[in-house]
Amino acid sequence: MLIYVFRDEGTQNLALTIDVTGHNLRTVSLSTDWIFIEAIDTLRFPPPWNVADFQCLLRWLWVDGFYLFEAGVKDPKSLPAGWPRFR
Numbered sequence: 750m751l752i753y754v755f756r757d758e759g760t761q762n763l764a765l766t767i768d769v770t771g772h773n774l775r776t777v778s779l780s781t782d783w784i785f786i787e788a789i790d791t792l793r794f795p796p797p798w799n800v801a802d803f804q805c806l807l808r809w810l811w812v813d814g815f816y817l818f819e820a821g822v823k824d825p826k827s828l829p830a831g832w833p834r835f836r
Contacts, residue, residue, distance in 0.1 A: 750791045752810065755783040765806070766815040773814045 755764045755771045764774045764783060771783050791800050791807065800807070809816050 750807070752789045752791060754786040754789060756786050758782040758784050761819050762817065763819070764815055764817050765810065767810050768814060775815070775817065777817070 750767070751769075753766050753769055753771065755766065755774060756762070757764075757777060759780050759782065760777070762777055762781075763786075764771070766774060768774075769788075771785060774783050791803065794800060794802070806816060
């Protein structure tokens with residue numbers, strides 16, 4: 750499964766979606782401008798990550814089609830166990 754990463758150009762907001770176009774992403778403010786960043790292949794997560802670490806996120810993507818959050822994380826390895834817990 751491919752997950753597409755978008756960033757709101759004027760903020761730290763990020764969005765993950767299964768829609769390559771990003772058209773399903775919600776507008777956060779009047780100035781929201783989603784810009785494509787990269788595609789992540791869930792079958793090729795680099796160590797120490799694996800697809801099991803992201804089951805909650807993957808379920809959310811299948812149900813809603815997208816996942817929005819503010820990107821204030823400097824080092825992904827410092828995330829708490831059970832990440833992601835936010836939306």
